[in-house]
Amino acid sequence: MRTFPAACLAALAVLLWIAPCAAADESGPLRVGSKRFTESYILAEIAAQVAREAGDVPVSHEQGLGGTAVVFRALEEGSIDVYPEYTGTLAEAVLHTAGRRDLASLRSALAARGIAMSDPLGFDNTYALAVSAGLAARRHLATISDLAGAPDLRLGLSPEFLGRSDGFPALAERYGLSTGHVEPMDHGLAYEALSRGSIDVADAYSTDAKIARYGLKVLADDRRFFPSYEAVFLYRAGAARRAPRAIAAIRALSGTIDADEIGRLNAEAEIDGRTFSSIAQEFLRSRDGGAPIGATLRQGRAPLWPGMLSVIRAEGPTHVMLVAIASFLATLVGVPLGIFSRWERRVGRVVIGATSVVQTIPALALLCFFIPLLGTGTRPALLALFVYALLPIVRNTVAGLDAIPSPLRESAIALGLGPWTRLFRIELPLASGTILAGIRTSTVISVGAATLAAFIGAGGFGAPITTGLNLDDTNLILEGAIPAALLALAVEGLFTILDRVLIPRGLRLRPVVAESR
């Protein structure tokens, strides 16, 4: 009986450990962040390598943390120290200062938030609209103006481009485009959809390697709508004090990467399947006048099985840890919550309602929801997985207790057992099958949901999946997806064993037809 309050206390303690915000940390390694697309990975990797070479602090690269809002937030609150950004994005999406686009005014607006900005790196990665070359020829499409005459075309646009005030709505107005066939679509998937013909037009970045690969044509911005998106590095002012040589080395990258260069680097990652670190390393070597080491570092797309084994070794422990901790906490909190929900029906309805609402939130949105509170990485991922795992456990606990036949419930009362004894000796054992089934469902869901944790930088089997989506590398996606599926099967197996251990034997026996005695 004493175990129940003790378990609640333990759960509370662990929650309190997760809860404190990832406080702005002005010591420790220099953390370079990146967004979830190739160019951002490469630029961040280049910055990380020159910073490492500068040698004043250890450097880490937090890859693919998320979209603009997530990564800028991470920089602001100190989860990362440096990341590559674009001036146009900063002006519109981050600072909301539509009128002031010159570097000086951006700098002063950023300085007010404790953030500094390097000089432009030397290329402009602006938005563009792309169509397949075949379609362009058939329909005589050369400029964005030509789209106004083809309102039947289907547009697959990234949610960010659709939502920004200088994005699609303004573009459509300027060019008089039809907005009838517009579909939001993740950037990583749009090219594939374009080449399969399920959409006709997609938004693209002008330096994108895939434009050539998929045989796409960029429509000319004949009315000069798109603003300039010059690449820069943003860094925390505190980081410049803490690692002055590293930041100086990053600032020295200004003006050294032109549009052709970045297009080539992007293609090496996306088409040749080379690692970001080897691309960055080779770029830095050739810039410093050394001979390109090409052949020695060049690696084609890795074969699936060896790649998968290394993913299991590298990401398996993280993934299992995320699922195990989240499910364990969800059980520790969910079962008592279910018991309480049954005792206090009114509270119970609120609890079930709240957990149901949480369940309707897409897992990815839930993950991002906790970023402002907890930063990026493991803590928000654990919290999101924990909240997500609650519903099946609470529901099944309530259902399992409800399903106890009332004669048995009354027998226990009539015997003169107190409420706690009834709960632990009678009701929970009788409901154990249903409760365990809930924990099993919840854990299997967590195995899947945890692959999304990589989107906010928590690692796990989602890490190769996110990268694979960005690089359109099916092998890479499978390297994460197959281990995740295997883990789900292993969880099923584990629970089959747990059922045997935890469900009382009397409940697992089949009734025997005994002769009359």
Place this chain on the structure above:
Amino acid sequence: MVILDGVEKRFGGRLVLAPTTLTVGARTSLALLGPSGCGKSTLLRLVLGLLTPDAGSLSVAGVRVTAATATSVRRRIGYVIQEGGLFPHLTARDNVALLARHLGWRPPRVAERLEELAVLVRLEPAMLERYPVELSGGERQRVGIMRALMLDPPLLLLDEPMGALDPMVRARLQEDLKRIFADLEKTVIFVTHSLEEAAFLGDEVVLMRDGRVIQRGTMHDLETAADPFTREFVDVQRGGHAHRAAPGLDA
């Protein structure tokens, strides 16, 4: 032993037990008889404090049954329901010993009492190690009776204890129960819808209908009653036809 004073119970406005005053003396065996839904099980559940009366009061062995006293009152009552109400996740032994162990009985005392009870209810000791699903209906009922008798309570309440048993098993169990009631000198209230069972086991019979006590007395009183419902009930149970109040039905 049991005193009901104007006890009334409603379920959502529907009267299931009209104000009832009833006294059951010590060491008597009282049969609550009547058709389904007449309020006889409700009466037992009120005595156990499983239901709270809407009016009136009741007491068991001089203790008024309230929310505060319910648990201690229940420990002085043995309660047996159809099929025994055994917990399927516990062996027969654990079912019987549950409360005694909870109250801190030493294992030797528990084992000794179990042995005694197994002899009393004529249950093979090996059956005690089985789970309820592995027992026959009659065996389950005997284990249920053992559980009710474990703490040697002065009062036994049985709610259709033979309801689910086939006739042979039922007859044997009835005989055993009669012997047990007599040997242990318990106060017994049992619910049944069988006149024959009431006559066999009960010193006194209370006939109920629609939440009211129609008649209380010995079997002889019932058989010679003038009340038309009582006569009809007795006739039907005796295997004869219903009392022919309306000659027109003969046609």
